[in-house]
Amino acid sequence: MTTTNRIERHHYDVVVIGAGGAGLRAAIEARLAGKKTAIISKSLFGKAHTVMAEGGAAAAMGNVNSRDNWQVHFRDTMRGGKFLNNFRMAELHAKESPQRIWELETYGALFDRTKDGKISQRNFGGHEYPRLAHVGDRTGLELIRTLQQKIVSLQQEDKAELGSYDARIKVFAETTITELLLDGEKVAGAFGYYRESGEFILFEAPAVVLATGGVGRSYKVTSNSWEYTGDGHALALRSGATLINMEFLQFHPTGMVWPPSVKGILVTESVRGDGGVLKNSDGKRFMFDYVPDVFRKQYAETEEEADRWYTDPDNNRRPPELLPRDEVARAINSEVKAGRGTPAGGVYLDIASRRSAEEIRRRLPSMYHQFKELADVDITKEPMEVGPTCHYVMGGVEVDPDSGAAYGSVRGLFAAGEVSGGMHGSNRLGGNSLSDLLVFGKRAGGHAASYADQLTARPKVAIGAVEAAVETALAPLQRDTGESPYQLQQDLQAVMGDLVGIIRREGELADALGRLAELRERVAKVSAVGGRRYNPGWHLALDLRNMLVVSECTAKAALERQESRGGHTREDFPTMDPKWRRVNLVCSLDGDAVRLTHKPLPKMRAELIGLFDRAELAKYLTDEELADFDALVADADAEEAGN
Amino acid sequence: MGTKRHFRVWRGDDSGGDLQDYQVEVNEGEVVLDIIHRLQATDAPDLACRWNCKAGKCGSCSMEINGMPKLGCMTRMSTFEENETVTVTPLRTFPVIRDLVTDVSFNYEKARETPAFAPPAGVAPGDYRMQQVDVERSQEFRKCIECFLCQNTCHVIRDHDENKHAFAGPRYFIRAAELDMHPLDARTDRREYAQAEQGLGFCNITKCCTEVCPEHIKITDNGIIPMKERVVDRRYDPLVWLGNKIFRRGQVPQTFVTSAKHGDAVHSHGAQGGVHSHAGDSHDPAAEAQAQAGVNWHREVPKPTAPAVDDNGKLPLTELTFDRAAAPSPFGDDVTFPLPPEHLNFAHPEQDKH
Numbered sequence: 001m002t003t004t005n006r007i008e009r010h011h012y013d014v015v016v017i018g019a020g021g022a023g024l025r026a027a028i029e030a031r032l033a034g035k036k037t038a039i040i041s042k043s044l045f046g047k048a049h050t051v052m053a054e055g056g057a058a059a060a061m062g063n064v065n066s067r068d069n070w071q072v073h074f075r076d077t078m079r080g081g082k083f084l085n086n087f088r089m090a091e092l093h094a095k096e097s098p099q100r101i102w103e104l105e106t107y108g109a110l111f112d113r114t115k116d117g118k119i120s121q122r123n124f125g126g127h128e129y130p131r132l133a134h135v136g137d138r139t140g141l142e143l144i145r146t147l148q149q150k151i152v153s154l155q156q157e158d159k160a161e162l163g164s165y166d167a168r169i170k171v172f173a174e175t176t177i178t179e180l181l182l183d184g185e186k187v188a189g190a191f192g193y194y195r196e197s198g199e200f201i202l203f204e205a206p207a208v209v210l211a212t213g214g215v216g217r218s219y220k221v222t223s224n225s226w227e228y229t230g231d232g233h234a235l236a237l238r239s240g241a242t243l244i245n246m247e248f249l250q251f252h253p254t255g256m257v258w259p260p261s262v263k264g265i266l267v268t269e270s271v272r273g274d275g276g277v278l279k280n281s282d283g284k285r286f287m288f289d290y291v292p293d294v295f296r297k298q299y300a301e302t303e304e305e306a307d308r309w310y311t312d313p314d315n316n317r318r319p320p321e322l323l324p325r326d327e328v329a330r331a332i333n334s335e336v337k338a339g340r341g342t343p344a345g346g347v348y349l350d351i352a353s354r355r356s357a358e359e360i361r362r363r364l365p366s367m368y369h370q371f372k373e374l375a376d377v378d379i380t381k382e383p384m385e386v387g388p389t390c391h392y393v394m395g396g397v398e399v400d401p402d403s404g405a406a407y408g409s410v411r412g413l414f415a416a417g418e419v420s421g422g423m424h425g426s427n428r429l430g431g432n433s434l435s436d437l438l439v440f441g442k443r444a445g446g447h448a449a450s451y452a453d454q455l456t457a458r459p460k461v462a463i464g465a466v467e468a469a470v471e472t473a474l475a476p477l478q479r480d481t482g483e484s485p486y487q488l489q490q491d492l493q494a495v496m497g498d499l500v501g502i503i504r505r506e507g508e509l510a511d512a513l514g515r516l517a518e519l520r521e522r523v524a525k526v527s528a529v530g531g532r533r534y535n536p537g538w539h540l541a542l543d544l545r546n547m548l549v550v551s552e553c554t555a556k557a558a559l560e561r562q563e564s565r566g567g568h569t570r571e572d573f574p575t576m577d578p579k580w581r582r583v584n585l586v587c588s589l590d591g592d593a594v595r596l597t598h599k600p601l602p603k604m605r606a607e608l609i610g611l612f613d614r615a616e617l618a619k620y621l622t623d624e625e626l627a628d629f630d631a632l633v634a635d636a637d638a639e640e641a642g643n
Numbered sequence: 644m645g646t647k648r649h650f651r652v653w654r655g656d657d658s659g660g661d662l663q664d665y666q667v668e669v670n671e672g673e674v675v676l677d678i679i680h681r682l683q684a685t686d687a688p689d690l691a692c693r694w695n696c697k698a699g700k701c702g703s704c705s706m707e708i709n710g711m712p713k714l715g716c717m718t719r720m721s722t723f724e725e726n727e728t729v730t731v732t733p734l735r736t737f738p739v740i741r742d743l744v745t746d747v748s749f750n751y752e753k754a755r756e757t758p759a760f761a762p763p764a765g766v767a768p769g770d771y772r773m774q775q776v777d778v779e780r781s782q783e784f785r786k787c788i789e790c791f792l793c794q795n796t797c798h799v800i801r802d803h804d805e806n807k808h809a810f811a812g813p814r815y816f817i818r819a820a821e822l823d824m825h826p827l828d829a830r831t832d833r834r835e836y837a838q839a840e841q842g843l844g845f846c847n848i849t850k851c852c853t854e855v856c857p858e859h860i861k862i863t864d865n866g867i868i869p870m871k872e873r874v875v876d877r878r879y880d881p882l883v884w885l886g887n888k889i890f891r892r893g894q895v896p897q898t899f900v901t902s903a904k905h906g907d908a909v910h911s912h913g914a915q916g917g918v919h920s921h922a923g924d925s926h927d928p929a930a931e932a933q934a935q936a937g938v939n940w941h942r943e944v945p946k947p948t949a950p951a952v953d954d955n956g957k958l959p960l961t962e963l964t965f966d967r968a969a970a971p972s973p974f975g976d977d978v979t980f981p982l983p984p985e986h987l988n989f990a991h992p993e994q995d996k997h
Contacts, residue, residue, distance in 0.1 A: 044693070045751060046789055047701045061769075102768035108760030108825070110778045110785060117772035135782065141700065142785060153759030165755055173751075196740055225695040259672025261719060265698045369859070370699055373717050375672065486684040530689030533656060534741040537688035 007200045007466065012038040013452045014445070015190050015205040017177050017232060020048035021140075021434060022417025023211030024147035025100075025441030026448070030209070031154055031169040033449035038203060039151070039171045040192065042212075042227045046148045049213055049225050050437065053140030054268035054366070055124055056132030057438070058431035059097035063118040068129040070094040071611050077432060078612075080126045080324050081394075081425020082566045083581055083620040084245070087604040088401035089423040093432070093439050100438035101133050107150040109142055111135055123273045123313070126324045126429040137268050137366045143434055175201060177231065178542055179469040180208060180239040180413070183459030187239070187412030191469040195539060198532020200470060206455050207448040209404075210236060210397060210415040211441065215249075215554075217489075218547045219390035220497035223255055223266045229543040230550035232419035236397045237549060237594075240409035243587040244421040244599075246395035246550070247557035248567035250428055251502045253328035254278075255389025258344035262375045264389045267349055267367065269430050271379075272321040274363050275310055276351035278332065279383070280340035286347075287320035290331035294619045295323060326427045326566050329388040333502055336387065346387030352380055388502050394428055394567055395554070396421035398586060404444030405451070408588060412451055412459070416444035422584075426566025476541035482527035485541040492519055492547060500555045505571050509559040516552050523548050552594045553587040560585055560596055578622040606632050645670040646725065650678060652690065653732040656741045662730065669720050675731065676704050676715035679743070691742035699857060702790030706743050707732045712792040712855045734795040750791050753811040757818050758836065761829035777826040784821035784866060786858045787814065793852035793862060799845045810842035813852035817866040837870050846871075849980045 014030040016023045019041030030037040060073040073094035111133050112120040121130040135142040155165040177192035189204040212232030216224025256262040291299045299320045300306035306319035357380035361368050371377040397415035398407040406413040417437045499512035528538040563577040584599045645668040654663045695701040697716045704715035737745035793813040823833035837843040852862045
């Protein structure tokens with residue numbers, strides 16, 4: 001009791017965990033709905049991983065090619081995700097992205113422009129038309145800064161009206177949430193600590209929005225920041241929510257592999273969109289050998305045709321370097337394994353020999369500066385050494401597509417952005433994540449606010465739960481016999497990188513599960529030296545248990561899914577299986593153990609499935625589903641004939 | 644492959660601390676932040692340091708490396724000599740929380756005080772029309788990653804806590820400039836606001852902020868100076884112009900431009916005030932030799948140079964005889980920035996108590 005009495009307590013209507021694009025957009029929405037809103041940021045305000053997004057935000061505004069519309073965007077998204085997407089999320093995303101982008105301009109965002117003064121849009125892998133609103137190659141920074149400044153502007157309004165900047169929306173910077181607290185099945189609050197002081201903090205709130213991003217820190221080579229430890233995934237599991245699609249991780253095909261100062265850092269896809277090509281150590285442009293049948297119609301077969309596409313995209317097919325990310329990642333992996341890789345284990349990405357130095361500097365300014373300064377590599381003079389790097393997790397909290405409310409037993413929990421699952425299916429298209437953040441951030445924030453409104457009584461935080469949370473949080477500091485958290489993280493990264501990486505095999509996955517079980521024992525005994533003030537060793541020790549449980553979900557689901565699709569490649573099951581397309585693998589927590597169940601995918605509405613060719617659907621659907629589709633088309637034809 | 648290198652890292656908190664020595668492995672192609680991470684994984688698990696993207700995009704790992712404000716992730720180890728000691732200290736302008744982590748809340752307070760973008764009335768979302776050439780000016784400032792190195796290096800607040808309440812700093816001058824140049828911002832008083840509320844007048848254009856900016860934003864030339872222009876316009880006076888014509892620089896009586904004594908008028912810290920650190924690069928062989936030998940933290944560094952005063956101890960502030968329309972640099976007009984590295988030092992306030 002004495003420990004819990006001294007804990008700082010706050011009362012809010014909506015607590016948003018995570019201050020990236022999704023979290024900030026959710027918080028703005030909750031505040032606009034009049035709710036007292038807290039934003040919990042693991043880092044300083046405005047440093048979230050969203051700043052790393054380079055390419056742009058996909059939205060079918062049709063500014064560059066007027067043939068673009070939400071239906072085309074929807075089709076591209078479903079294709080990219082290999083039809084495993086939650087169709088309703090893909091539909092909402094395609095329909096609402098343009099409004100969300102335009103809205104940013106009213107917050108002060110300055111996107112690059114077309115000649116007639118509209119928002120410019122660029123080509124990107126998997127998108128049929130130029131669709132990505134962008135600001136050079138720092139679109140993520142623009143997005144986070146714009147949302148950050150919008151929050152400041154709301155705070156200024158509150159200051160004018162109520163006398164305090166923090167009256168209705170407050171940012172808790174450098175604060176980590178370690179537990180969600182429940183009252184029965186209802187969310188009652190969140191418990192965590194200030195990183196700076198190590199002091200605990202308790203939020204009492206009926207609605208919590210998770211927007212914590214991804215899980216990449218469990219991998220050796222990753223583009224993700226230290227924050228990406230799967231906190232939201234783990235918090236959701238522990239509070240009774242479910243995760244889906246956890247076997248699908250996106251390995252970005254072109255991360256730098258050399259030198260070490262930039263290892264894992266992404267080379268944006270726009271390098272390929274603007275003319276960069278992939279070559280193996282023999283100097284061969286190898287992507288032409290890796291165009292899968294499902295894409296053969298849309299991609300060039302010769303270098304000549306591919307090169308014409310850059311200037312005349314209407315009359316030529318696109319270069320195979322612009323295939324979806326998973327295809328490119330797999331191709332690079334195959335080349336390296338066949339012994340045609342670079343010394344550091346990647347392939348060459350060459351733009352230097354294809355565009356003038358001046359043009360490269362103008363079109364890819366931050367790429368150029370980044371590598372010049374970080375690694376002393378001049379991309380206008382020499383090719384880059386690139387390889388797949390863990391980039392994004394498609395899987396996440398299973399949510400109601402319209403509201404972002406978590407499924408499972410818990411009430412009052414919402415999720416948006418990378419931490420939620422379903423939207424991207426088995427593979428995310430580049431540019432779809434920034435618009436995902438905005439569309440579903442807004443929805444989750446709005447629905448969290450209305451959930452809080454309709455509650456008749458506020459759920460109560462149980463003292464016992466807070467005491468338990470305090471004990472768990474302090475445990476690593478009180479042990480001095482356990483292992484170092486850094487060692488444990490390294491071992492976890494080795495298991496995930498080596499055994500649950502880009503190409504997976506049954507034996508290795510089973511082995512990984514064994515090793516994760518061992519790691520679980522060791523993590524339970526981790527000890528951190530030093531005190532509570534800004535102690536990164538202690539912070540990592542607490543993050544480890546989240547990383548571990550999420551890694552178990554990924555390994556279990558990867559072992560279960562006996563096919564290759566999008567971000568999940570099984571060497572022993574190298575093709576897509578239409579039967580598996582109908583299945584989502586759902587993870588939940590049974591005590592401490594991860595439980596995996598099969599759940600059928602929701603069936604696409606008639607007007608949506610009607611947007612596709614039968615020939616295309618035949619690559620994805622079972623015979624039974626195709627028969628349904630044919631019946632649907634026949635009905636529609638009959639109806640038309642009847643009119 | 645790796646070699647052992649000598650690092651000195653400031654460890655401590657708001658109650659004090661000191662530089663600690665570490666021998667740490669360094670591999671080819673690594674940056675200072677890689678080495679800090681290696682220290683955390685080996686000798687110093689609780690070494691506090693902010694970082695996020697490790698790609699120069701988030702501006703979290705700001706620190707002072709051999710006295711220079713820099714991003715840890717963008718300082719390549721290959722820029723140091725093999726036997727050179729690398730000294731890493733926290734940003735000096737902000738209060739230390741622990742080790743390399745400082746309390747940068749000052750910046751967030753100033754951000755909240757800067758009026759936000761004012762959307763144009765009557766323009767619906769989706770109807771905004773702007774030309775690329777017009778947005779580019781503001782886009783330069785929106786490249787800012789908020790690493791706060793410019794805020795840290797700005798001498799108006801670096802050694803003058805007392806100026807902090809009245810001075811927003813370079814980061815927020817370019818925020819005001821960005822909004823001033825925004826094609827559709829509905830407010831028209833951004834410059835006046837910067838002058839009246841942000842303390843733009845404190846800035847005497849030494850360009851230190853531009854020098855340390857990892858995004859290479861021309862903070863002074865493209866942001867601050869255009870903001871000052873209107874103010875200068877207003878202060879323009881034909882008599883000053885005449886004075887400048889009569890006494891061109893070089894013809895002004897020598898007593899006014901040289902200084903025989905160092906005043907303590909500006910730097911009133913007295914006994915331990917001999918600390919004056921600025922960012923800057925030097926290719927002076929003597930300086931490099933000294934840096935290689937390690938920095939002697941108890942060395943005598945020159946006292947800051949106060950502006951030249953006359954025999955009565957007064958500034959030569961008669962605009963007719965002075966060669967410019969504004970006040971002289973508080974550091975003396977003969978001081979050029981960046982200062983040479985041998986004039987740089989880091990001293991914790993508690994240093995002399997031991």
